Amino acid sequence: MAAAMCVDDEAASAAAESAGVDKLDLGAAAGGKRSVYLMDCAPVWGCASTRGRSAEMEDACAAAPRFADVPVRLLASRRDLDGLGLDAGALRLPAHLFGVFDGHGGAEVANYCRERLQVLLRQELRLLGEDLGQISCDVDMKEHWDELFTGCFQRLDDEVSGQASRLVGAVQESRPVAAENVGSTAVVAVVCSSHVVVANCGDSRAVLCRGKEPVELSIDHKPDRKDERARIEALGGKVIQWNGYRVSGILAMSRSIGDRYLKPFVIPKPEVTVVPRAKDDDCLILASDGLWDVVSNEEACKAARRQIQLWHKNNGVTSSLCDEGDESNDPAAQAAADYLMRLALKKGTEDNITVIVVDLKPRKKAKSNS
Amino acid sequence: MVVEMDGGVGVAAAGGGGAQTPAPPPPRRWRLADERCDLRAMETDYVRRFHRHEPRDHQCSSAVAKHIKAPVHLVWSLVRRFDQPQLFKPFVSRCEMKGNIEIGSVREVNVKSGLPATRSTERLELLDDDERILSVRFVGGDHRLQNYSSILTVHPEVIDGRPGTLVIESFVVDVPDGNTKDETCYFVEALLKCNLRSLAEVSEGQVIMDQTEPLDR
Numbered sequence: 001m002a003a004a005m006c007v008d009d010e011a012a013s014a015a016a017e018s019a020g021v022d023k024l025d026l027g028a029a030a031g032g033k034r035s036v037y038l039m040d041c042a043p044v045w046g047c048a049s050t051r052g053r054s055a056e057m058e059d060a061c062a063a064a065p066r067f068a069d070v071p072v073r074l075l076a077s078r079r080d081l082d083g084l085g086l087d088a089g090a091l092r093l094p095a096h097l098f099g100v101f102d103g104h105g106g107a108e109v110a111n112y113c114r115e116r117l118q119v120l121l122r123q124e125l126r127l128l129g130e131d132l133g134q135i136s137c138d139v140d141m142k143e144h145w146d147e148l149f150t151g152c153f154q155r156l157d158d159e160v161s162g163q164a165s166r167l168v169g170a171v172q173e174s175r176p177v178a179a180e181n182v183g184s185t186a187v188v189a190v191v192c193s194s195h196v197v198v199a200n201c202g203d204s205r206a207v208l209c210r211g212k213e214p215v216e217l218s219i220d221h222k223p224d225r226k227d228e229r230a231r232i233e234a235l236g237g238k239v240i241q242w243n244g245y246r247v248s249g250i251l252a253m254s255r256s257i258g259d260r261y262l263k264p265f266v267i268p269k270p271e272v273t274v275v276p277r278a279k280d281d282d283c284l285i286l287a288s289d290g291l292w293d294v295v296s297n298e299e300a301c302k303a304a305r306r307q308i309q310l311w312h313k314n315n316g317v318t319s320s321l322c323d324e325g326d327e328s329n330d331p332a333a334q335a336a337a338d339y340l341m342r343l344a345l346k347k348g349t350e351d352n353i354t355v356i357v358v359d360l361k362p363r364k365k366a367k368s369n370s
Numbered sequence: 371m372v373v374e375m376d377g378g379v380g381v382a383a384a385g386g387g388g389a390q391t392p393a394p395p396p397p398r399r400w401r402l403a404d405e406r407c408d409l410r411a412m413e414t415d416y417v418r419r420f421h422r423h424e425p426r427d428h429q430c431s432s433a434v435a436k437h438i439k440a441p442v443h444l445v446w447s448l449v450r451r452f453d454q455p456q457l458f459k460p461f462v463s464r465c466e467m468k469g470n471i472e473i474g475s476v477r478e479v480n481v482k483s484g485l486p487a488t489r490s491t492e493r494l495e496l497l498d499d500d501e502r503i504l505s506v507r508f509v510g511g512d513h514r515l516q517n518y519s520s521i522l523t524v525h526p527e528v529i530d531g532r533p534g535t536l537v538i539e540s541f542v543v544d545v546p547d548g549n550t551k552d553e554t555c556y557f558v559e560a561l562l563k564c565n566l567r568s569l570a571e572v573s574e575g576q577v578i579m580d581q582t583e584p585l586d587r
Contacts, residue, residue, distance in 0.1 A: 054483070055463075055480075056463075056483065058483060103483075104482075104483045104484030105460070105461075105482045105483060105484045105485075106482065179460040179568065180460065180564065180567070180568070181460045181461060181482070181484070181564060182460075183484065238553065238556050240549065240553045240556065240557055241548065241549070242486045242514065242546075242549070242557060243486035243487075243514070244486065246486060248556065248557060248560040249486065249553065249556065249557030249560065250484075250485055250486065250557065250560060250561065251484060251485075252484070252486075261560075261563075261564045261567070262560075
């Protein structure tokens with residue numbers, strides 16, 4: 001593990017910054033800095049969740065540090081990797097998974113997604129890693145991620161509806177997880193040293209704070225989105241305005257896991273975004289619409305960034321990364337998540353609120369005095 | 371056979387500039403909850419006898435039906451529980467009704483999340499255990515379904531040589547401002563179809579549990 005750690009040379013870092021380097025160095029530089037593909041990436045996150053003013057709590061969230069290794073071929077082309085002197089076939093990057101699942105009609109589907117999606121994704125990444133070794137030509141990485149997530153979300157939806165069997169204890173179960181009117185959103189992010197990959201189904205949202213500006217990593221699946229409405233109507237469905245635009249006048253989102261009573265109009269297919277990490281990335285925010293209904297992307301980014309900085313200023317950098325910090329909530333990111341949750345409550349949101357904040361800014365480890 | 375429950379009135383009203391023409395109403399359309407089943411003369415007869423609604427020009431009306439592989443007494447025992455609609459209605463989270471089930475009883479229903487409503491106040495208009503007729507009127511709530519009135523009837527039939535049940539539910543309701551008759555019917559029908567599928571699932575599930583005798587006896 002120590003050998004894999006990135007050792008930042010202060011002089012080299014300063015030189016890189018003064019040279020106006022915008023992106024993290026993708027190759028092994030003469031200054032001794034390691035390629036971004038060889039850097040370690042500690043999970044630094046906080047999660048806050050509340051029922052809010054609702055009678056029920058139907059949100060769920062997942063944080064799975066180092067849940068799987070991602071084959072590097074999913075992140076860069078063979079040619080680029082060969083150019084860096086990296087073994088495209090064998091190299092895998094540790095990755096973390098974060099997810100927010102906003103249930104409706106009941107909590108069963110959201111809770112099932114929280115547990116099951118990471119298992120399915122881990123399995124698929126392992127299988128894909130074996131397959132990628134055989135692929136000689138370069139297929140677009142985005143297509144791989146699309147296929148990977150689409151397959152996982154479809155499998156998840158099939159298990160929820162009882163169309164695919166699932167293990168309950170040691171028994172194969174083929175009954176539905178919940179009644180046909182229960183469903184959930186799913187917005188998940190896979191974070192590794194080089195990239196952030198987001199898959200979204202429904203109207204929860206992922207926003208990246210980059211250089212103090214929000215970057216949308218997901219687009220809400222609302223029934224009145226032009227392409228979603230067209231897809232639904234092409235299938236013979238209707239989008240009706242009934243306290244907001246709704247599929248059949250009932251459901252306020254056009255994609256979800258579950259909700260089989262609205263098939264085939266409401267589908268579980270995610271939209272995927274793959275974004276390389278950058279030096280000026282501040283943090284990543286995943287949240288349910290209980291937050292986004294009352295807080296804009298800009299406001300959320302500004303608040304999260306400020307709360308993280310404030311925490312570090314008040315607590316000193318030396319205590320920010322203890323040994324335990326690698327695998328549990330980071331207090332600075334937690335402060336940001338708590339703040340956003342309270343902000344949404346203050347602004348009068350009526351829904352459950354779930355917020356995950358992932359700190360993406362590398363912070364120096366404490367120097368030993370000895 | 372097509373029976374149009376709302377289109378005719380609308381067309382007549384529009385054509386007559388608001389005045390209702392004396393011509394007989396055109397056939398009315400209603401949609402089956404169970405798409406595999408064909409509309410038969412008996413069902414049309416049930417609709418004529420039990421599901422008479424006379425929608426005004428700002429209202430719409432329609433009906434859905436479902437064939438259930440469970441005996442009629444079992445299905446009726448579920449639907450007549452005016453005090454516990456959550457037994458078979460998946461959209462109900464809580465129901466509160468005081469006193470006994472009788473004509474005039476009022477229940478307060480809380481609706482599960484994900485729907486464009488949170489509550490509904492509903493009055494029992496008719497409960498006929500001999501004819502197996504249930505009629506309910508919405509008297510309050512945030513669902514935008516003003517003057518909603520429904521009739522649900524349960525009829526014995528034979529399915530695959532076993533006792534089964536035909537359930538028919540019809541309704542009449544005001545068309546809300548900003549919506550069309552077609553939209554309003556589509557919305558209500560979607561909810562009713564889901565209710566009837568759930569009723570079928572619960573009833574048929576109970577039949578399976580009640581199967582104490584071997585099938586080949």
